[in-house]
Amino acid sequence: MSTLVKNIVRFMLFIGVQVFILNQIPPLHQFVVPYLYFLYILWLPFSLGRFPLMLIAFFFGLSFDYFTGTTGLHAAACVMIAYIRPFLLSLLIPKESTEQSYVEPSISSMGWAPYSLYAGLLTFIHHFYLVLLEWLQFGNFVYFLGKVAATTGVSLMLIFVTEMLFSRKAKFRTNK
């Protein structure tokens, strides 16, 4: 499967899973919202430039927003992590070797520790920004802190469960 087709399928799958499964879970606590959909942006290929990355993230977030009725909220957070992602990747991995030989970020292409840091930081930034936007509309400070912490924890757990369930094989870049 080509990278493009794979990512289009992932686009729909992530939105579907988030909207129809994770969002349907009865609320455990007001702080806990199980978010997983932004993993799509974490999994996008290395080769994408920063501008296409942000554009994709924007439309991805927006299409999720239309299901939840919060137009622009998740889009903003997604654009944020799409913007930060390349900085983080260039800090975390030896650029030449990894980006030339692998297609997309994963545990096998980056290694456990860098990938965890990558996922953890982006998750935190995503939730921080998302809850900040929510908080500016309504809410108090305890809500802000609690929700960022709880949601980040739940999301990280979901991300690692997903990584273990769907272990993506390290795909080597070919000349095709």
Next chain:
Amino acid sequence: MKNIFLFIRQYINFISFLLLQVVSVILLTTSSKTHETFFAEASNAVTGNLNSRYSTLRSYFTLRETNRLLAEENARLRNQLSGNFQAPDSSRIQAKDSTVRDTLGRFRKYSFLPARVIGNTYTLQNNYLMLERGALQGVHKGMAVTGPSGIVGVVVESTDNISKVMSLLHRNSKVSAMLKKDNTAGSIEWDGADPSYLTLKNVTKSAKVTKGDTVLTSTYSSNFPSHLMIGTVAGITADPSSNFYTLKIKTATNFFTLQFVNVIENVRYSEQTQLENSGKHP
């Protein structure tokens, strides 16, 4: 001018980031106030369609819960129907009467209490009726129950407001009966076959039975008053091994359409049964 283009070119990513953020925030702030962003309608058509399909799918998993809620609602609404409310029973007023006997020296032995049938089975081997009249309204175990056209059964259990009646259509039901023509006694039972027919056993062969003879309750019964209608003879079987007929009786009572019955209280019931039982078990 060239510098401006150079600046834009250099910071294209940051500028586009800011632009997308601004677009998102504008969308967020406007959409929460007015719901008329320029493609909201089209996008809502798509997401709405998906969401409705999904909820159709999901509704199957909550059918049990939905069903329970509907049943509860039905029960709640039915409880408001006027037909559920019974007017206070004024047919038997409890009053202390100083004249226990009338001037001719007669006394009351049986009193009739009306009751509504709230449950009735006739398809089983052991059928019962439920009456909306219980111990608080004077119904006790052992009382006879009669319908508008014939006898129905015997009270076997009574709670405060409800009582349970062993129908004649019960394998253990046994009522003392007699032929109207010559007062030949026998015993009414049910063989469990047809709810329209009972069996009258132990009628001596000396009785001149013909089809169509009327069968009444006998004078020997402790709970039934005598001469109440039971049914008519529909078939005669002579048991060759014994001296008795077995008669097939068409019931006078239509057990399928019972609505109201009378519960019969025998004032001397306990006295009579006590004496009967003491004779059996000394």
